Amino acid sequence: MNSGQNSGMELVPNSGLQHNTAYYRMLRRIAGMDDITAFRVLADVVEPVKDYSREDLAPVPATQFTPLNRLVDAARPESDAARHFSQLVDAYIAGSPNKSELEAQLRETLTTWRDNQTRLQPLLQKSFLLKEVVPLSQNLSSLGSSGLAALDYLHQGERAPDAWKQQQLALIQEAQKPKAQLLLVVSPSVQKLINFSSGAK
Numbered sequence: 001m002n003s004g005q006n007s008g009m010e011l012v013p014n015s016g017l018q019h020n021t022a023y024y025r026m027l028r029r030i031a032g033m034d035d036i037t038a039f040r041v042l043a044d045v046v047e048p049v050k051d052y053s054r055e056d057l058a059p060v061p062a063t064q065f066t067p068l069n070r071l072v073d074a075a076r077p078e079s080d081a082a083r084h085f086s087q088l089v090d091a092y093i094a095g096s097p098n099k100s101e102l103e104a105q106l107r108e109t110l111t112t113w114r115d116n117q118t119r120l121q122p123l124l125q126k127s128f129l130l131k132e133v134v135p136l137s138q139n140l141s142s143l144g145s146s147g148l149a150a151l152d153y154l155h156q157g158e159r160a161p162d163a164w165k166q167q168q169l170a171l172i173q174e175a176q177k178p179k180a181q182l183l184l185v186v187s188p189s190v191q192k193l194i195n196f197s198s199g200a201k
């Protein structure tokens with residue numbers, strides 16, 4: 001079978017994959033508004049809990065009548081944003097020749113996460129469907145702050161104090177706990193930055 005016959009999908013005009021469209025549509029439905037910029041920042045870095053733990057962590061047992069109107073229902077099984085951030089962190093730690101460019105990209109992402117709680121707060125306050133993700137949003141903001149502080153230490157050539165490191169690792173541990181049946185999957189990458197800033201490999 002040649003490359004032009006591998007799926008048959010290209011033979012049907014305008015039959016492109018709908019996973020992105022459906023994802024954005026679900027986020028808008030949950031948010032109850034068209035502007036989901038801040039909501040997407042959070043949604044893009046979470047994944048549903050794995051294996052059968054979703055059922056164990058459900059607030060109430062799911063049935064065929066349970067509406068699919070929660071973030072866990074819209075979240076992608078694997079976060080492209082988290083994977084990209086992890087790649088940036090790994091390249092930065094490895095001493096890439098483009099280290100200054102990588103640092104700028106990391107700072108931009110971490111600043112967005114740090115500030116997103118403030119941007120998302122008005123929506124969180126008025127949407128009952130999003131009240132359960134408030135802790136996730138708060139933890140993402142804290143991770144952004146921790147990652148930026150780690151970059152500051154590294155940029156200045158200073159070793160992060162042990163006391164600060166332990167405080168941040170405690171924050172990471174809390175951020176890694178499932179909430180609303182979701183995992184904040186950027187936590188391990190931020191932990192790498194924190195460890196690296198303290199001299200750990």
